[in-house]
Amino acid sequence: MSLSTPAKTISIPASGCNINKAQLPDNALVLPPTTQLQALLTIIRNEKTQRGDFVFTSDRIIRLLVEEGLNHLPVIPRTVRTPVGKEYDGVAFQGRICGVSIMRAGEAMEAGLRDCCRSVRIGKILIQRDEETAQAKLFYAKLPEDIADRYCLLLDPMLATGGSCIKAIEVLLSHGVQEERIIFLNLIASPQGVNNVCSRFPKLRIITAWVDEGLDANAYIVPGLGDFGDSYHTKV
Numbered sequence: 001m002s003l004s005t006p007a008k009t010i011s012i013p014a015s016g017c018n019i020n021k022a023q024l025p026d027n028a029l030v031l032p033p034t035t036q037l038q039a040l041l042t043i044i045r046n047e048k049t050q051r052g053d054f055v056f057t058s059d060r061i062i063r064l065l066v067e068e069g070l071n072h073l074p075v076i077p078r079t080v081r082t083p084v085g086k087e088y089d090g091v092a093f094q095g096r097i098c099g100v101s102i103m104r105a106g107e108a109m110e111a112g113l114r115d116c117c118r119s120v121r122i123g124k125i126l127i128q129r130d131e132e133t134a135q136a137k138l139f140y141a142k143l144p145e146d147i148a149d150r151y152c153l154l155l156d157p158m159l160a161t162g163g164s165c166i167k168a169i170e171v172l173l174s175h176g177v178q179e180e181r182i183i184f185l186n187l188i189a190s191p192q193g194v195n196n197v198c199s200r201f202p203k204l205r206i207i208t209a210w211v212d213e214g215l216d217a218n219a220y221i222v223p224g225l226g227d228f229g230d231s232y233h234t235k236v
């Protein structure tokens with residue numbers, strides 16, 4: 001295409017995804033549906049994408065999610081003096097945070113969080129869906145001992161039925177984390193998953209990059225991207 005030929009543009013639905021904004025629970029937030037985000041999602045959804053590109057591109061979306069998640073943490077006023085001797089009335093983060101990844105796929109989001117919060121504590125919860133029934137089963141949890149005093153960024157790229165996320169949140173609550181201090185960061189969600197989690201835990205917040213059409217007969221997200229953990233960790 002020559003420089004003088006304008007690129008063909010497409011229009012993006014206002015909600016950016018197949019769920020109308022009005023249908024989303026108040027505690028769910030979808031990233032702005034920019035063309036950049038759509039292009040990144042197109043790469044990771046493509047069955048032909050090789051692992052290196054899948055990882056690189058997923059990491060870019062994860063970075064967007066982490067940056068948005070950090071916007072939802074409380075701040076306090078902070079004034080600093082600049083090198084030209086002037087005061088700048090800014091803000092500083094208040095309160096301590098930790099990340100908690102739902103293994104295995106959620107571990108892919110840890111590096112993106114560390115890139116933004118250098119020495120962040122990260123806990124892990126191993127939950128696996130039964131391949132036949134899609135029921136989530138809890139195997140293991142290792143969390144910071146002072147997690148009850150922290151804001152918690154819960155990490156899992158896929159939200160299908162919501163079973164895994166709900167189990168993870170139950171673990172966090174049982175360790176004393178306050179529901180309103182949990183922010184769930186997620187790449188692709190189903191409408192069912194969003195509604196199941198948000199109605200069960202109305203005080204937590206979900207931040208997702210996209211809400212898809214729904215689930216197939218195997219409780220996989222459609223159009224989705226298949227098994228995120230396989231693509232990120234093992235695909236050739």
Ligand code: PRP
Nearest residue numbers: 103104105128129160161162163164229
């Ligand atoms: C995937 C995904 C979520 C869960 C979503 O994990 O990472 O944890 O499924 O499905 P749900 O909302 O219906 O519970 P999976 O159990 O396949 O394990 P993995 O992380 O090892 O891929």
Ligand code: URA
Nearest residue numbers: 160220221226227228
């Ligand atoms: N887990 C995934 O990785 N993808 C889905 O679509 C559902 C569960």
